[in-house]
Amino acid sequence: FLKTNRPRMGRGKRNKEVKSNLTDNESAKMTTSKGTIQGYNGVATVDKKHQIIIDAQAFGEGQEHHTLQPVLESVEARFRKLGIADNIYEQGAIVTADTGFANEANMKYLHERQINGYVPDNKFRSRDPKFQNQKDKYGKRHQNQPATGRKNIIPAGEFQFDPVNLTCICPAGNAISYQSTREAENGKIRVHFEGRLLQCRHCPKKHQCMQNPTSANHRKGSGRQVSFTIENKRLPNYTDWMKHRVDSPQGKEIYSHRMSVVEPVFGNIGTNKGLNRFSLRGKKKVQGQWQLYCLVHNIEKLANYGRMAA
Structure with a gap:
């Protein structure tokens, strides 16, 4: 298969290579109500x-x-x-x-x-x-289920973001890495940053800053991620x-x-x-x-x- 096929590229906003399934190379991962499965649309x-x-x-x-x-x-x-x-x-x-x-x-x-x-x-x-009063009338979905994730973490507003040079300094004083600039669903431009793994792993503010602090403890994990909206003066x-x-x-x-x-x-x-x-x-x-x-x-x-x- 590897000798006769070129790398398979994804169809999302970021055109990156996707993995080919060993038993069905033409299938893809599908996100469903029952989780992620390998299959077809x-x-x-x-x-x-x-x-x-x-x-x-x-x-x-x-x-x-x-x-x-x-x-x-x-x-x-x-x-x-x-x-x-x-x-x-x-x-x-x-x-x-x-x-x-x-x-x-x-x-x-x-x-x-x-x-x-x-x-x-x-x-x-x-x-x-x-539909402006829909949530007030019917309530929010899954409102009685326990909340997931951690609250009261350090917000992105406490990070020092420079939209000109596209740099960002975290509350601990460390420069975090620029990842990408992408257009969101609402048409606005957002700049994404991610903390360096070793810095976040040993940071004294890790438990106040990250939703999942343990993700910085292994080499395949990730640091704190933040994004910022920048001025988007685009044509229709x-x-x-x-x-x-x-x-x-x-x-x-x-x-x-x-x-x-x-x-x-x-x-x-x-x-x-x-x-x-x-x-x-x-x-x-x-x-x-x-x-x-x-x-x-x-x-x-x-x-x-x-x-x-x-």
Whole structure:
């Protein structure tokens, strides 16, 4: 495998090499409600009117945002091959996708292709006045569970941050290492620092400064990590364009239907059909298994509603 394959690069914001699994090189680590597992993402495109799956693909990537473009192109090619439409997106098709598909590259693709799409960022609820009292009315999630992590540690505000030279001095007087400058989900630029391992290990303020002081005790651990927001005078981007679309009355009305369109389909396949995890290895086999279950879903829809008037 090492002789015939190049290093596999991740699809996240930091383009770094990721490890290949020994038993299934095409799979990836997935963060789920049951922890981190090795597997695939099953992506399905669903018709709003009849809940028919018109495209189903499996991707062995931890991030799903990069799958939007190949899925939309596959749908376009399928409708053209069937003679339904040369370009389904130019004939009034509306595309909605959840926040997992929101990034700048996808927004740019939708804009340049002139696709009538609505893909909200993960902050769109907080901008909606309808949800401003949601936490007061329903409470916070897991509010009765014991809190994790340590409170009352030394805050980042007590670190001496120089935004010009990108340096940082910790409360103990030690310079900590610059790590990276990245754009956060809200579009702001944040600068990240991390304390040197040996300095944090022997620092007298370690127990007041670190969430997990023992992480500095072994060689593969890490020191105190802090980040700071810097002034970001940027021009409007494609994400801003999508925010205006999603926040508009029309956008809210269109996107409100996504939950009732696609989630029942996944519920039917996962709960009624019993596909709660792929049981094969290799992308080709996994995709076959995923498409087979989607085919059974479509057959069931056609059997129950196929004679209804269009």
